[in-house]
Amino acid sequence: MNGHGSSAGAAAPPPASTPATTPAAAPSRRGWLGWVVLLALAGGAWYARPYWYPRVHALLVPAGPKAPPPPRAVPIVATTVRERDINLYINGLGTVTAFNTVTVRSRVAGEVVKVAFTEGQTVKEGDLLVEIDPRPFIAARDQAAGTLAREDANLSLAQVNLKRTEDLMKSQASTQAVYDQQLAAVQQSEAAVKVAKAALENAELQLTYCRIVAPITGRIGFRLIDKGNIVQANDPGGLVVITQLDPITLQFTIPQDDIPRVLEQMNIEGSLQVDAYDRDFKRKLATGKLSALDNQVDATTGTLRLKATFENKNRALFPNQFVNARLLVDAVEKAVVVNTSAVQRGPESTFVYVVKSDETVELRNIELGPSEGLDTSIKNGLKVGELVVVDGVDKLTPGAKVQFQDKASPAGKKPASKPGNEIAAEKRT
Template structure:
């Protein structure tokens, strides 16, 4: 059945109108998109803010090469003062903890028994000297008589033997007298060396004898004093080279390894390595003028084995660790950082020795590295201000408690 002509014309007009509306919608969307793109192209791109950091220059100068070891303070000389004779301790003539000199009287023992022995030996010597004198006189009378035939040869020989016997007895008496005098001298106990007395171990009035295990007191030399310390056996060749080149400087630090106690010199290297630990013992001497070193205390020893000339050093905080090893951020003239891989040597007193990777007078970042990458622009600020900025940034990111 065919559609009437007026109805066909109405349908065609409706189709044309719809097409025109759709085309207008597409054109309007395209125009809005173009306008949006034009507005976006006119919006300025934000510039990244400079990162606040602290920095320090690469220093050049002489740097000591130091090896460290743990040691124990040990006196060069110590003596347990004991009596060499038995008797009553009459007096103690020292003050505990007092510095004494060699030969100073420390204690006295009752001398009466030993004085009597000296008197007895002296008397025996006088008696035998008189006998010898008489024997020599008899010999002097007998010899002329024997020469003229008025005395027998036997009588002369007897007189000669009596003189010889008397001379031997005199020697024996003199030795006995010297022994008695020596025993008497032992009743006065003196200091065998300069040192400091310890705690008194016996009081006056007690009987003392040589077999007493504790003695009277322990005398310790404090000035100079020694430190025995250990180093890995691999360090010994370098230490030997330093000894051959001259005196090796040694510094003693406290247990915290912060405060220097004294400066001394190396005395010797032990003649064998401890196979169980792979270490060798060394001994150093210190003047200990201020008595900062005390026997039995543990100290840290810094042994200077060489001085590196024109060495490059940077603060220890400048060196970072990455997948490829140690590196630092170097600040260029445009305030942009570049990454330099470095070979770091020993670190000491907050400085680290740089073997390779840096040049003199370059500037390296010492704080604030965690926000940096190659090409980042930085702003140099004082160290205290940099820490405040870092703490504030970290706290805002939820990284601090």
């Protein structure tokens, strides 16, 4: 048993267990996992290629010369070339003068008992202005009337005596000398009656002078007397001044070189239009007609004086007011005009910058015509509807790219604003 047991113990196999990993199998597994990780990294790098490749390429590849940046568009404001009638004027500085100016004076001496006007009032011809105390003049009129009545009675008596003498002469009861005396007495009485009548008329006239009325229709200035003042006949200071404002006149001057143009147009039209503007030449005050030319040129200034007449119902013109006068002497029909600010003057020519359809500018020489206000007519060089630059010209060169400053009116489109108004449109994107 012991032998069998020892023999069995020596021959028994080792107990069963899980097979152990061999050294050759472990490296094979780690290599497979590394390839998986490597492929994942490669795929991620390829997916992110648009982000890292330009930077790597910039570091590895030498940089070439940089391309110049595109030219920057110049901001501008443009206006459209238009066609319209343009008027030709001669400008002159003038002074408004009242059509009539009257200093009202008293014709009789006396006390002012009534002032019937207010300062600045507009009065009509015949309106009562001032009343002088009439009592002394009423007494003088009554006295003259009594004198006339007495002289009429003397004349009647003389005529009766003359008739009686004529009857006595027929019967040889009177002499020729007596007749002649009676005839002379009648003639003297007739003369005395005429003197008395004249004195009565003068007294009545002096009485009417106590009521001082407006001699013209016009505006009254500041009063120079008050109630209770004693005024003298024909006092140089007067009582008040009245100026007629409607119509009213304007006297102005023009250069002597323009006289032939004015005379030629007057022979054609008969009467020329004159516009009156304020001192800044911004607001038109009135429109009138040329009424007269002076008969000689002022040798010291080389100018000729002209007079124009205006209706002044709105009282825009006032006596002694300084205004600018514009005399219309001619007109150009269907003229090509552009805003004057678009016109540029160089050493050799006059030019404008024209905006082309590709929003670049072209320098174009032009020939100027007459100007009116903010517009200048163009004889040659531009066509109606073209766009010309009026602001931003100092930064432009021929062929420069431009952009407009307002989205409302794109380049090349005719503006719907008033003639002469500037347009601006931003470059279309």
